[in-house]
Amino acid sequence: MFRKILIANRGEIALRVIRACREMGIRSVIAHSEADRDSLPVQMADERICIGPGASGKSYLNIPNIISAAIISNAEAIHPGYGFLSENTSFAQICQDVNITFIGPSAEVMSVMGDKVSARQAMIEAGLPTLPGTPVLRTLEEAKAAAAEIGFPLMLKAVAGGGGRGIRLINAPEEFERTFTVAQNEVREAFNDDGIYLERYVAKARHVEIQVLVDNYGHGVHLGERNCSCQRRNQKVLEESPTPILPRELCNEMGERAVRAVQKVGYRNAGTLEFLVDEKNRYYFMEMNTRLQVEHPVTELVTSLDLVKEQLRIAYGEHLQLRQEDIKLRGHAIECRITAEDADKDFRPQTGVIEKYLPPGGPGVRVDSHLYAGYEIPPHYDSLLAKLVVWAETRDEAIARMQRALEEYVIEGITTTIPFHQRLLKHEGFISGDTYTRFIQEESAALGIK
Known part of the structure; x- marks a missing residue:
């Protein structure tokens, strides 16, 4: 079993992983921000390394600092928890490149299943039923054409990310332009990817x-x-x-x-x-x-x-x-x-x-x-x-x-x-x-x- 793993997360999920490691005889290293210096996971981990200031972009999303922390601490694997870099294909690939085990799927499979449009296509090919939907849309013009084909009401969703961001219910054509623009701006800022797709809406789902x-x-x-x-x-x-x-x-x-x-x-x-x-x-x-x-x-x-x-x-x-x-x-x-x-x-x-x-x-x-x-x-x-x-x-x-x-x-x-x-x-x-x-x-x- 692993001798030591690094936890690239915070809060209750970091503490959850630390406890599992301790029961399995694995040493835990917590990569934490300055804002979390006094947090319970930092106090309970076997080792701790500060990876940047409070803002997520400079700490929990800072791939070079997290990889450096893993190498410096001789961690053999990284547990990403949920959120932050847990579904980041580039992070999983870099872990693989530097011979650190990413505790999750391979970067190749994550790139397919982490993208909602390619995941839909993969699951269709695997025999699962899906709602009528569109490929990736990046312009308002192509989105309008696709919406007219699917019909209203419909759901607008972000290709990347999660946490409910970019998801909108659109009931009528006159709502579409403004809602699409707002949602696309939201996901571009959150995930650095403005891809959107549309899906038929299911009432009382x-x-x-x-x-x-x-x-x-x-x-x-x-x-x-x-x-x-x-x-x-x-x-x-x-x-x-x-x-x-x-x-x-x-x-x-x-x-x-x-x-x-x-x-x-x-x-x-x-x-x-x-x-x-x-x-x-x-x-x-x-x-x-x-x-x-x-x-x-x-x-x-x-x-x-x-x-x-x-x-x-x-x-x-x-x-x-x-x-x-x-x-x-x-x-x-x-x-x-x-x-x-x-x-x-x-x-x-x-x-x-x-x-x-x-x-x-x-x-x-x-x-x-x-x-x-x-x-x-x-x-x-x-x-x-x-x-x-x-x-x-x-x-x-x-x-x-x-x-x-x-x-x-x-x-x-x-x-x-x-x-x-x-x-x-x-x-x-x-x-x-x-x-x-x-x-x-x-x-x-x-x-x-x-």
């Missing part, structure tokens, strides 16, 4: 994703599915596994087809295929995340597996010891993303110092967080503070447990989304399991969003 693991020898399994339909501005706020309402047979079929598809393109390590499921339970491949997902804990709780450890074993070259018949989903898990935002003020981002911190506990409760009393929230990064995850034998019990855990959770000094999640967990639509991608937006009044 459920967002369902399949977690896969594939070793370097082509053996793969899926670990069930996650329902990620509770979203705000195309950003997930709550995830659960297994998905309610959908037939078990349908989810199993999606999983089996997902594994065959990624095997066909030569995918390796952990990955997630995202699908839209319409009201008639027809499913369509949307995109693939070639990395660990933020919501991976719900899969861990219903399968009793450690996805980070599996990532490390696969990256080292070990054979995947799991067979599909070994994967049994037990119980129900729910994850709430606790962020530094004020839902009563249109989710305005918050910064400040954590004056008091008391995480919930008890049976079936897990908190993935880098917070502690006295920690100052830096202004440079994503607003995620913690992932509150619960497990119980049934979905009803899991909802009750999450409600109890949210009541116990104390974070003072800044405003968080804990009150919003408390309202969401009590909403009849959520309790029934009948959520879809625009559920929060359409129920904003009932959820107290202003």
Whole structure:
């Protein structure tokens, strides 16, 4: 096994990887910014190297500094976490060029599956259904022509990146020009790639994703599915596994087809295929995340597996010891993303110092967080503070447990989304399991969003 790995990330995911390394006897090196000098991952890693100032572009996106940190520390591998450079093909290729293992797929496969348009084409060739869509569009004129062919309403999406950026619903032709221009400017600034594509819109779509693991020898399994339909501005706020309402047979079929598809393109390590499921339970491949997902804990709780450890074993070259018949989903898990935002003020981002911190506990409760009393929230990064995850034998019990855990959770000094999640967990639509991608937006009044 690796003797030492470098973690090119921050916050709760960096801490998550450090803990897995420690249990496996692997030394961890954290590459951190000046703004994160006092963070919990920096305190808990075996070694630490500062790679630049607070701004992401000068630190967590600074490839030369991160590679230098890995070489100086004699790290054999780099775990990119999620976000930042986790789906950057150039970074994966440079790691390969300097003989450092990138814990993820190869640069060649990432270049195919990380680009949403080429991923769609690859999955069509692998036999997965997709919604009618376009090739990469870079001018307003060609986009207008493509939109007229697909028809309205339609979805506009960025070819590169993630996190909901560049995604827009366009209901009518008169909205198109302005929306296209704004979205293209947004993704050009965020991802240095102004590629856009269009896709037919599915009303009341459920967002369902399949977690896969594939070793370097082509053996793969899926670990069930996650329902990620509770979203705000195309950003997930709550995830659960297994998905309610959908037939078990349908989810199993999606999983089996997902594994065959990624095997066909030569995918390796952990990955997630995202699908839209319409009201008639027809499913369509949307995109693939070639990395660990933020919501991976719900899969861990219903399968009793450690996805980070599996990532490390696969990256080292070990054979995947799991067979599909070994994967049994037990119980129900729910994850709430606790962020530094004020839902009563249109989710305005918050910064400040954590004056008091008391995480919930008890049976079936897990908190993935880098917070502690006295920690100052830096202004440079994503607003995620913690992932509150619960497990119980049934979905009803899991909802009750999450409600109890949210009541116990104390974070003072800044405003968080804990009150919003408390309202969401009590909403009849959520309790029934009948959520879809625009559920929060359409129920904003009932959820107290202003």
